Amino acid sequence: MGEEKEVTIVDGALATELEAAGLNLQGDQLWSARALQTNPQAIKNVHASNTVPRLCDRGKPLIAGSIGPYGAFLNDASEYSGNYVENMTKEELKAWHRPQLQSLITAGVDLIAMETVPSQKEGEALVELLREFPNSKAWLSFSVKDEQCISHGEKFNDAVKFAITSDQLVAVGLNCCPPDLVSPLLSTANKNRRPKGGWIVYPNSGETWNPNTRWENKPIDNQLARFAVEWKELGAKWIGGCCRTTPADIAELRDTLKANLSQQ
Template sequence: MTLKRIAQWKKEIRVLDGGFGSECEKRSRLPIDGHKAWSSRLLKEDPNLVCEIHKSFLRSGCDVISTNTYQASPRTLSEALDISIAEAKELMRHAVRLARRAVDAVIEEESLAASPYGRKLPILIAGSLGSYGACLADGSEYSGDYSKNMTFSDLVEFHQTRAELLLEAGVDLLAWETIPLRCEVSAICEVMRRLPNAVGWISIISMDGQTSAAGDPLHEIALEVDKCDRLFAIGVNCSIPHHLIPQALANLSGIYDSCEPGNEDGFHPPPCAKRPGGHSNRPNVPHSRKILLVYANSGERWVPAKSKKSKFRGYWIWPPKTGPNLWARAMSRFAMRRGVHIPNSTTSAFHTKKDEQSPVKAQWVGGCCRVGPEQLVQLAEWMKPDEIYKPRSSSELSEHDTILESSTYARRKLSSTSNSVRRKATIANCGDHIKRLRSGLSYSRKTL
């Protein structure tokens, strides 16, 4: 069954969700940034918001959502939230239930819309698991410095405990995220071998497209992951500069490709004779090649405060030629696209002649820090043109069917409005809903 799932997913082009933690920072009344539990504190203090954020990502067109557990472990949650270890474990399981609740709610909404241009793939729930450094809440996942105080056995035990909790709660796969160390990748591979029926992806944090944040060459990490059949995908996420994503993907995928000549410099894929695949010791393994994935930050840069003693931590800035409306265009350069053409698609002019296309494409693409539903709508429209709303003529539809399809379109275009409005906008009031859209009126919480 495990190999069948992997074989099916390798045929699919999927959109991942965005930065869950940064969306919590934006929408929560509680302080998230700087808290030791980060967004995981909402599992205890505002679980309804967790569910609503999942829904907003799903409504934007995502096919995979990740649980709100990136920075969670039983011990760290227990200390940060002043609860017992048993309660902390239950919170991690509850994170999966909240994600499942959101999926069920959105599926029900979409079934009411009855649009022929609806979702083509079943939604997957990924159990988000950050590196050991992420759970320390000190930023060490961006350097890997914590490895000095950890043994291989420590890393295996730490990650296995968290993975077992999420698998017991019913995630479809595990998402090992923002990993800076090759030794930690090896520990995660060992965990996956110990867990029956577990499958997942692993994503590396890289600042230069050549090495991980800790300095390990990406192609060496890819060789390590290639040995673990339970990890079906590999990629990069978080703070990698957008223009270096093609280089990172090439280094991660180059171990399979027959690109010549290859070299022994330690920072690029080795000569063909030393690569897995057609030129290696695994020539007949059908599941050895991994899916490539990428989910990068918005492109903003963090400027820290000048004084470490200051309560003001810093601020974000947009570099030149970047901005919130350009993120999806940047990601689409590295993304595969379903081969269905829809005339008059809103993505027909998405690229200009100046946009350079990456020779290496990622099959599963999404966003990381500070990427919200608004940006993912644009990416989903590019990657999945067969799911874009396309109105039929009035002669092909009854009046009631027209309202239902218009409701689907309106819900997609309102992905950035308040969730309370969307929740209350039912089929019964769709007519008024569409009239307001056409007249350009804005919504507020008092509208419905």
């Protein structure tokens, strides 16, 4: 991640770049995490050739350790619905996430990316768990299904209320969604209260997922750059990309925001 004055730029999709480098990730239960075990050099190569040169114009980039939803472990696509939380307590969710959070903090990451969280209950559990590590910072980012609701069905506006007053969260927001959902969600949430550190948004490229043909309907333009200034004006202080976004998309996003700042 690199900082452009008022906005921190978040990098794009790791798995997309690993596939571009020739790794076959489809059908693997661990997906891109498999490379951590079988080909760690590929992970290093992607960051060395793309992330650092594009984001680190000055100083070193921040390193965020990712904590995704419990449902991804179940390997039944429930991370997209969050329906597992209906049979779990917050304490059970915290117990599951605690070892990973501890490991990432011990490894020395700069902050924790609590991301693609489908439900309000899991989001609250993660924020509560973070309090056990009072010297650590994080962001909390929900996955969403439409212009009002996160994936499990709670209103985004309600789901963020618990988190926006946390002193440990550098940002609260959403990721892994179509870009055109971002502005309506932020606009509604802004009617109440913005998070202390601002919103974080890093949607997908705008392509749609088809289980039979994989990704399709690629936009003709860079959706991140197209909406970036609008998101910034709505209070987004951290902006980047999720699935199918490329280093070129992130570079154009950065240039768009830099040009906007120079005009002010």
